[in-house]
Amino acid sequence: xxxxxxxxxxxxxxxxxxxxxxxxxxxxxxxxxxxxxxxxxxxxxxxxxxxxxxxxxxxxxxxxxxxxxxxxxxxxxxxxxxxxxxxxxxxxxxxxxxxxxxxxxxxxxxxxxxxxxxxxxxxxxxxxxxxxxxxxxxxxxxxxxxxxxxxxxxxxxxxxxxxxxxxxxxxxxxxxxxxxxxxxxxxxxxxxxxxxxxxxxxxxxxxxxxxxxxxxxxxxxxxxxxxxxxxxxxxxxxxxxxxxxxxxxxxxxxxxxxxxxxxxxxxxxxxxxxxxxxxxxxxxxxxxxxxxxxxxxxxxxxxxxxxxxxxxxxxxxxxxxxxxxxxxxxxxxxxxxxxxxxxxxxxxxxxxxxxxxxxxxxxxxxxxxxxxxxxxxxxxxxxxx
Numbered sequence: 001x002x003x004x005x006x007x008x009x010x011x012x013x014x015x016x017x018x019x020x021x022x023x024x025x026x027x028x029x030x031x032x033x034x035x036x037x038x039x040x041x042x043x044x045x046x047x048x049x050x051x052x053x054x055x056x057x058x059x060x061x062x063x064x065x066x067x068x069x070x071x072x073x074x075x076x077x078x079x080x081x082x083x084x085x086x087x088x089x090x091x092x093x094x095x096x097x098x099x100x101x102x103x104x105x106x107x108x109x110x111x112x113x114x115x116x117x118x119x120x121x122x123x124x125x126x127x128x129x130x131x132x133x134x135x136x137x138x139x140x141x142x143x144x145x146x147x148x149x150x151x152x153x154x155x156x157x158x159x160x161x162x163x164x165x166x167x168x169x170x171x172x173x174x175x176x177x178x179x180x181x182x183x184x185x186x187x188x189x190x191x192x193x194x195x196x197x198x199x200x201x202x203x204x205x206x207x208x209x210x211x212x213x214x215x216x217x218x219x220x221x222x223x224x225x226x227x228x229x230x231x232x233x234x235x236x237x238x239x240x241x242x243x244x245x246x247x248x249x250x251x252x253x254x255x256x257x258x259x260x261x262x263x264x265x266x267x268x269x270x271x272x273x274x275x276x277x278x279x280x281x282x283x284x285x286x287x288x289x290x291x292x293x294x295x296x297x298x299x300x301x302x303x304x305x306x307x308x309x310x311x312x313x314x315x316x317x318x319x320x321x322x323x324x325x326x327x328x329x330x331x332x333x334x335x336x337x338x339x340x341x342x343x344x345x346x347x348x349x350x351x352x353x354x355x356x357x358x359x360x361x362x363x364x365x366x367x368x369x370x371x372x373x374x375x376x377x378x379x380x381x382x383x384x385x
Contacts, residue, residue: 053353122279199225
C-alpha cells in the first residue's frame, strides 16, 4: 500500500499530460551521427512508439539548420491518430497571418490537435542566421504583438487591418479557421520579458526542470502576472526533464554517470557551445549546477553542466518508481504538462511509455478515487523489467 501524507479533494489532482520531442534520425547526444537529414523509417518508428506509449503531445523543434517544424508536424499528424503536434515557431520566420493560416490548416488536418510554441529567440547569433537583428527585449515585444494577431486571424468574422510596431497589413481575412477553437499558444523563457508576455497572454508557459522550490516561485510569478492582467484562466505549466532510469536507483545512478561521460565527450568536440549562454534559462541551469549536483528526490544537474545548459538538460535519475514520484512532486507544485525525453532517444521513449507514464497516471487516478495524496511505492506500482 502507499503511505498517505495528505487528504485532498478528489478534484484537486489535475490531469497530467505527457510531451516528447520528435527525433528525425538515430543521432543522439550519446552517439552523434553526422547527418542533416531525415531517416524516414526511424522517424516512423519513433512516432509510432510515442502513440503506442501513451504520450499526448510531441514537440517539433525549430532551428536555422533543422527540418521545418510545420512540415514535420503535418507528417506527425498523418502518422498518428491521437498525438498532438506542437509546432515550434519563431516569429521572425513567418508573418503572423501566414502562421495563423498554416497552423489552422494543420489543426484542420489533425482534427483539432495542433499546438504552437512561440520561440522569441534566446541567442542573437542564432537569430541573425535567418536575418533577425532585433535585440532580445524587443523580440518578446514582437511575440506579444504576434500572439494578438494569431488569435485575431482565427476569430475575426470580417477582414481587418493592423498597423503595429512590428507588423502592418490591410484587409486581411477572415482568416482560415482552426478545426473547432483557437489553437493553444505556448511561450517559454526565464527573462522578465518572457514572464510578462507569457503570463499575460500564453495558454501554456514552459520551464526547464529546476529544483522544486525555485520552480514553485517561478510558477507563482507567472500566475501573479496572469491575475494582474485580469485573466480568469491561468496558463498551464509545462516542465521538461531528461530522465535516466533503470531497475533500481543504484543502477540508474551508475547508468547516469556513464551517460554523462559520453555526453561530455560529445559536447567537448563542439567548441561553438562554449562560453556564457545568452538566455536566462541556461544561465539559471548553470547556476543550479554550480550550487549542487543533486536536488530534491531525483533532480540531477550535472547533465546541464557538461552541455553548458544547451537546451533542456536537467535529468531525473532513479528507478521508474522514483522518477514517477519526482514527476508527481512537480505536479503537486502546479505542472500539468510534463515533457520527458531521453538521451537514448527511441529506447528511452519506449521505456518511459512502459514504465513511467502508467505509474504517474495510476497515482493520479488513485488520488482522484480516494481523495488522498500518497507516496509512490514499488509494492503497489509494479516493477521495472
